[in-house]
Amino acid sequence: xxxxxxxxxxxxxxLQTAISWKIILTKQFQPTICDRCSxxxxxxxxxxxxxxxxxxMKDYLHQYKFLQDVALAKVFRQELHxxxxxxxxxxxxxxxxxxxxxxxTFSHMExxxxxxxxxxxxLLEKTTTETQSSKNREQRIQTAPLFRxxxxxxxxxxxxxxxxxxxxxxxxxxxxTEVLLNAGAKNVKSFTLxxx
Amino acid sequence: xxxKGWLLPPGLRDFHxxxxxLKEHSPFSKEDIEKSINLQYFYIIEGxxxxxxxxxxxxxxxxPQHFTTFDCSKCQQQCIYCRHCLNMGRVSSCTQxxxxxxxxxxxxxxxxxxxxxxxxxxQQQAANEILESVKAGRSHLLHAVCGAGKTxxxxxxxxxxxxxxxxxxxxxxxxxxxxxxYPRFQxxxxxxxxxxxxxxxxxxxxxxxxxxxxxxxxxxFERAFDVxxxxxxxxxxxxxxxxxQSAVQQAKTEDAPLLLVTATPSLKLLTQFQNESYSFxxxxxxxxxxxxxxxxxxWSYEKSLKRGKIPRKLKQWTEERLARKEPFLLxxxxxxxxxxxxxxxxxxxxxxxxxxxxxxxxxxxVLKLRDExxxxxxxxxxxxxxxTIKNVQVAVIGAESTIFxxxxxxxxxxxxxxxxxxxxxxxxxxxxxxxxxxxNARTKILYYxxxxxxx
Numbered sequence: 001x002x003x004x005x006x007x008x009x010x011x012x013x014x015l016q017t018a019i020s021w022k023i024i025l026t027k028q029f030q031p032t033i034c035d036r037c038s039x040x041x042x043x044x045x046x047x048x049x050x051x052x053x054x055x056x057m058k059d060y061l062h063q064y065k066f067l068q069d070v071a072l073a074k075v076f077r078q079e080l081h082x083x084x085x086x087x088x089x090x091x092x093x094x095x096x097x098x099x100x101x102x103x104x105t106f107s108h109m110e111x112x113x114x115x116x117x118x119x120x121x122x123l124l125e126k127t128t129t130e131t132q133s134s135k136n137r138e139q140r141i142q143t144a145p146l147f148r149x150x151x152x153x154x155x156x157x158x159x160x161x162x163x164x165x166x167x168x169x170x171x172x173x174x175x176x177t178e179v180l181l182n183a184g185a186k187n188v189k190s191f192t193l194x195x196x
Numbered sequence: 197x198x199x200k201g202w203l204l205p206p207g208l209r210d211f212h213x214x215x216x217x218l219k220e221h222s223p224f225s226k227e228d229i230e231k232s233i234n235l236q237y238f239y240i241i242e243g244x245x246x247x248x249x250x251x252x253x254x255x256x257x258x259x260p261q262h263f264t265t266f267d268c269s270k271c272q273q274q275c276i277y278c279r280h281c282l283n284m285g286r287v288s289s290c291t292q293x294x295x296x297x298x299x300x301x302x303x304x305x306x307x308x309x310x311x312x313x314x315x316x317x318x319q320q321q322a323a324n325e326i327l328e329s330v331k332a333g334r335s336h337l338l339h340a341v342c343g344a345g346k347t348x349x350x351x352x353x354x355x356x357x358x359x360x361x362x363x364x365x366x367x368x369x370x371x372x373x374x375x376x377x378y379p380r381f382q383x384x385x386x387x388x389x390x391x392x393x394x395x396x397x398x399x400x401x402x403x404x405x406x407x408x409x410x411x412x413x414x415x416x417f418e419r420a421f422d423v424x425x426x427x428x429x430x431x432x433x434x435x436x437x438x439x440x441q442s443a444v445q446q447a448k449t450e451d452a453p454l455l456l457v458t459a460t461p462s463l464k465l466l467t468q469f470q471n472e473s474y475s476f477x478x479x480x481x482x483x484x485x486x487x488x489x490x491x492x493x494x495w496s497y498e499k500s501l502k503r504g505k506i507p508r509k510l511k512q513w514t515e516e517r518l519a520r521k522e523p524f525l526l527x528x529x530x531x532x533x534x535x536x537x538x539x540x541x542x543x544x545x546x547x548x549x550x551x552x553x554x555x556x557x558x559x560x561x562v563l564k565l566r567d568e569x570x571x572x573x574x575x576x577x578x579x580x581x582x583x584t585i586k587n588v589q590v591a592v593i594g595a596e597s598t599i600f601x602x603x604x605x606x607x608x609x610x611x612x613x614x615x616x617x618x619x620x621x622x623x624x625x626x627x628x629x630x631x632x633x634x635x636n637a638r639t640k641i642l643y644y645x646x647x648x649x650x651x
Contacts, residue, residue, distance in 0.1 A: 006261060068286045071264040071279060105270045105288070 008034040009071055010060070029081070032074045049167065049195035050079055057194055061165070065108055073111035076193065081116045089159035089189060090121060092180075094172060095147070097126040109163060112193065120163070123153050124176060132172055140168075146175040149183050156184035161191055168196035202231050204298070210403035212238075212296040214363065214420025214447075216254060219292040221285045223399070229294075237298025243287040244276050252278035254287050255415045256442045280439065281415055283395070295418050301403040304387070307358040311351055311384045316483070322475035323349045326455060327356060329473045330423055335454040337469035340477035341486055341644050342459045342581075342610020347377065348481075350425060350457070351384055358388060358405055362422035365407045367414055367444060369434040371395065373427060373582040374408050375559070381408065411440045417447035424448040428581055429456040429465070430603055459581075459610060460603030479648030484619035486641050487612045489605070491634065494626035497593060501537050510593065510626060511544070517572065517589055518545050523565050524572040524589040525579060527608055529597035534574050537593075541574060550574040580607045587618035595625035595634050605637035 008015055009032045017023075017031060040056035051057060064072040084091065093109035101107050113120045124147045132140055149155070162176050173190045180188045208224045219240075222229050232238055244263070245251040251258050257280035268275035270290055277288035287293070315323060322338060329336035330353050340346050350366070357364050366381075368374060371394045378392040391404035393413040411426070411434050426434070426444060434440050448454065456465065466474075480486065492509060500507045506514070517524040526541075528534035531552045538550045547570045551558045558578070564570045566585050573579070577599060590612050592600060600608075605625065612621035625634055 003264075063282075067282050068277075069264075069279065069282055070266040070277070101269045103270075105268045105275070105290075106266060107269065111266070 004030050005032045005074075008032070008037055009069075009075060010034075010037040010063075029074075029078045031078075044195040046195055048190060049192045050076065050083060051194045053166065053194050053196045061194075065104070068104060068106070070106050070111055073108070073115040076112070077116040080112065080193070081118065083191075084113075084116065084118045084161075084163075087118075087161055089161040089187070091118060091161050091163055092123055092176075093120055094162060094164040094176060095122055095124050095126050097129045100126075100129055109165060112165075113163065123150055123155060123160075124148070124179065125150055132168070137169055140171040143171060143175075145179070146172060147179050149179055155180055157186050159187045159189075160185055161189050164190070164192045166194040166196045167192040202228075204232065204235075204237070206301075207401070208232065209237075209296070209299060210301045212294065212298075213301045213403065214417050215294075215296065216416060216418040217294050218243075218254075218285050218287065219294050222294065232298060233294075235298070237296065239295045239297045241293050241295065242289065243291040243293055244278060244289045246276075246289075250276065252280060252287055253293055254278070254284070255281035256439045256446065257281065284415065303361045303363070303403075303405055304389075305359060305361055307355060307385060307388045307405075309351060309355040309384060310386055311348070313348055315345075315348070316479075316481055318477050318479055319345055319349055319481065322477050323352050325473070325475045326350070326353045330357060330453050330455065333451055333453050334473050335469070336456070336473040336475070337461060337465055338455065338457045338475045338477075339461050339466075340457075340459060340475075341480060341648075342607060343480040343482075343486075343584075343614040344459075344477045345481040346427070346457050346459075347380065350455075353423075353455070354381075354406065354425075355385070357423045358385070363405050363407070363420060364423045364425070365409060365414070365417075365421040365447065366425045366427060367409050367411045367447075368427040369411050369431040369440070370428060370582055371410055372559075372578070374410055376582055377408050377427070381406065411443060414440075414443040414447040417443075419446070419449050421448045422452050423455070424452055425455040425457065427457045429458045430460050430462055431581060435462065460606050462603075478644040480614070480619075482616035482619055484613065484616075485645040485649060487609060487621050487623050488641055488645070489609050489623040489625050489634075489638055491595075491630055491638075492624050492626050493628075494593070495628055497626065497628060498533060501533060501540065504540065506537070506540050506544075507626075510591070513591055513624060514541065514544055514572070521571070522587055522589050523568065523585055524591065525565075525585075525611060526572065526574045527580070527590070527592040527600075528574060528576055529594045529599050531576055533594075534576060538574055541572075545571050547571050548574065551579065552576045553578045577604055577608075579611075580604050581610075583611065584614050585611070586615045587621065588612060589622045591622075591624045591626060593626050595627045596629050596631045600633065602633045602636035602640065605634060606640060609637065609641060 006015055013034050015034055042052040042054050044052045063069045093113055096107050127148055160180055162173055164173055177188045208228055241253055243253055245253050250263055257278055262280040263276050265274055265276050275289045277286050326336055354364055374392055374394050381390055388406050389402050389404045390406045391400045393409040494507050494509055497507050534550055541548045549561055549570055551561045565573050588611055592608055609623045612623050613619045
């Protein structure tokens with residue numbers, strides 16, 4: 001995963017990386033996509049998300065999650081690193097159901113964090129294999145508990161930051177937050193890559 | 197009493213014969229696939245070959261840049277996957293590729309050829325030569341100028357091969373060409389099951405003995421075809437991407453003849469074939485000479501367009517076409533420049549539209565030009581080949597750009613005068629300095645005309 005990309009991960013055009021003092025002296029990541037592709041993404045105006053959902057994001061998620069292009073986990077590492085590196089709360093990525101994960105061969109949220117070198121832990125377990133995207137708004141809001149705590153973990157008096165890829169109705173994050181708060185967590189915040 | 201054993205579904209055999217396919221992506225049920233594997237109807241190979249060096253067993257990609265390693269949750273190991281053919285479903289170390297070795301599909305021997313056209317003397321000669329080569333199992337290069345009627349030349353050969361029970365593939369690097377060939381072949385071979393395969397093509401049932409496909413789709417075939425025809429064998433990206441060339445070799449059986457068809461063969465191809473099996477048609481089917489391009493200087497056209505002004509000579513040319521109601525194509529070297537220029541041209545006539553490779557309406561726009569619903573099209577090199585529009589006039593803007601090499605320019609000039617009633621027409625290369633590629637294109641066209649009309 002640490003190899004240096006010479007072609008843009010999204011459009012395969014050669015990457016022109018000008019070596020600068022900033023890259024050498026600070027611990028910046030090498031860019032993985034070209035300027036034209038990165039200009040297609042739109043920053044979110046909210047504080048709890050990095051990007052706004054648009055066509056470029058749709059293509060990205062399709063290639064990353066559906067076509068299983070794990071290499072794309074690196075695309076947003078610089079931005080994610082900048083946002084999460086000073087985070088004091090413990091980061092928990094939203095988990096996948098083990099069967100689902102085997103099917104996709106990787107956990108897309110964990111890979112995003114691994115690519116950024118941000119430490120995280122997993123305290124939750126997904127209980128269903130249903131996907132949120134297959135349900136409509138009403139079904140999502142009235143859904144049964146999606147997560148449970150992994151047996152034997154203690155969350156009392158600690159602060160957590162939940163990390164998910166996209167927030168549409170907020171049901172997933174609400175469920176996970178409730179599980180943690182009911183188990184005695186002091187504070188649970190959430191952060192998503194994309195605001196839907 | 198009912199039969200309790202398992203019978204091979206004919207659809208499974210028809211689909212998988214000749215194909216190399218991801219096990220998880222088979223359109224048939226898991227149970228049927230497992231049963232077939234147990235009966236050794238499938239030969240299974242790993243997706244990524246590690247020895248002697250990394251190689252994707254589907255697309256033959258060997259470039260290490262296109263491989264990515266990750267921790268796989270399925271096999272609990274470090275897995276490598278190929279990003280080169282990702283769009284066709286990911287191939288990784290732990291995926292299995294299926295190759296059919298079971299019973300063969302039933303091939304029809306009755307194929308009718310419904311075509312009433314007449315060959316010219318030159319066409320007839322070339323058609324005979326191709327047929328001879330295929331009969332002898334020899335590879336062949338057909339070099340014929342734009343508008344010589346290359347597709348028709350293939351009919352007798354394809355018909356012969358089908359009747360012999362051979363499986364035939366006509367591959368081309370361009371989706372547009374597949375889309376244009378498909379209805380034509382359906383009409384000419386009404387009894388034959390034909391499949392057209394391209395990125396995003398609908399699923400088709402049954403066993404096709406004649407397959408029209410983009411060269412990319414050939415990654416999905418293995419030792420399938422007894423005759424392989426590559427149309428527009430010089431088009432991008434076929435000559436540029438080595439894996440496509442190896443895909444063609446892989447998709448045909450080992451001793452199947454390879455038939456290359458092009459208007460602009462590379463020097464390499466010419467030297468390879470010229471001395472043995474090579475047919476050359478320097479003349480169009482309607483017996484009129486090829487239109488010779490004119491060179492016209494258009495200094496600093498880019499600056500002028502960026503300032504919001506169409507250069508005077510170009511404006512004159514366009515207005516003349518509009519006044520005479522002649523459809524026209526304007527070729528641009530870059531999409532960006534074309535986008536700047538589009539609103540300027542729309543001031544001359546609101547109907548003018550632009551097409552580029554990523555345009556979803558590209559097919560519809562070309563049809564509109566053909567039906568005279570729009571006066572003209574602005575385009576990038578995507579329309580350089582495969583399209584025929586009656587009485588079309590062509591201008592290239594910035595013919596000195598590197599993207600316009602001599603074969604692209606010959607192809608562009610070849611759009612003009614393809615109809616017997618409108619055999620003439622204007623081809624202008626507007627330029628900011630003449631390049632050798634432009635000169636080469638013109639010299640070659642003049643040479644073809646001289647060859648074709650020497651007697």
